[in-house]
Amino acid sequence: MTQPPPALSVALLEDDEALRERVLAPELKTYGFDVRTAGRPAELDAILASAAVDVVVLDVGLPDEDGFSIVRRLRSTPSLGLVLLTARDENTDRVRGLEDGADAYLAKPVAIPVLAATIRSVARRLASGPSTSTASVGADWTFHDGGWVLRSPDGTSVALTAHERCVLQLLHERRGFAVERDALIAALSDGSGDFDPHRLEMTIHRLRTKVSRANAGTLPVRAVRARGYVMLPPDAPATGRR
Known part of the structure; x- marks a missing residue:
C-alpha cells in the first residue's frame, strides 16, 4: 500500500x-x-x-x-x-x-x-519552488502577489510601492537592455506633464535601500550613463555602476 x-x-x-x-x-x-x-x-x-x-x-x-x-x-x-x-x-x-x-x-x-x-x-x-505564474526578475528574483512583492534569490520578500513596481516591471520586460529615462519617467507619470524627473532617481534609490535593509542582496539594476537604467540578466557579472 x-x-x-x-x-x-x-x-x-x-x-x-x-x-x-x-x-x-x-x-x-x-x-x-x-x-x-x-x-x-x-x-x-x-x-x-x-x-x-x-x-x-x-x-x-x-x-x-x-x-x-x-x-x-x-x-x-x-x-x-x-x-x-x-x-x-x-x-x-x-x-x-x-x-x-x-x-x-x-x-x-x-x-x-x-x-x-x-x-x-x-x-x-x-x-x-518559484511558481510558473510568477515573473522572473534578475538572477532568480521573482514577482509575487500580482507584482506587489519582490522576492530575492534567498527567499527574502520586499513589498513594493506602485512606482517601484512600475519601474521594475518595465526594466524586467527589457532585461539586459538599457531602458531610456524618458520611457521610465513616462511610465511613472502616467502621461502627466508635471512629473519631477528626479523622482525616478529617488525611486531607484529607495528600491536599493529597501532591498539592502531587508538583507536581500544587491538589486540587479544598474545606471547607464546618459541613457537610463538596465536590469542585469541572470548570467551577468555583478559589476558596474549602481
Missing part, C-alpha cells in the same frame, strides 16, 4: 498559553498538522535545533524578542515557511513583516481554517 505523505510539521510560538495550548495547537492538529508549541523564542530555537520544521507560526508581540526580529534571523533558512500573527492589522506592520521576510501575515483573531490554508499554501510554494 502507498504510504500517506508525512504530516506538515508546524512550530507555533505564542506567549499566551491559553490561546496556544487550548485553541491554536489543538485546532491545527485537527487539520492534520504535527504541531510543536513554544511560549518563548528560546523554546522555538530548541525546537528548530532538534526537529525538522516546515512552517513557523509566530506572534509579533513577544516578551523576549519581537516577531519581526525572529523572522529576520530565520529568513536565512529559505526552506522554512514563516507566518506572522498580530493583533495589529495595520498596513505599516504588514509591510514591515513582508519586508523582513515573512511569507504571510495574518491579523488576530485569526480563523483557524484561514490559518490552516495559509500554512499549506506557504508549504506548497516552498516545496514546488
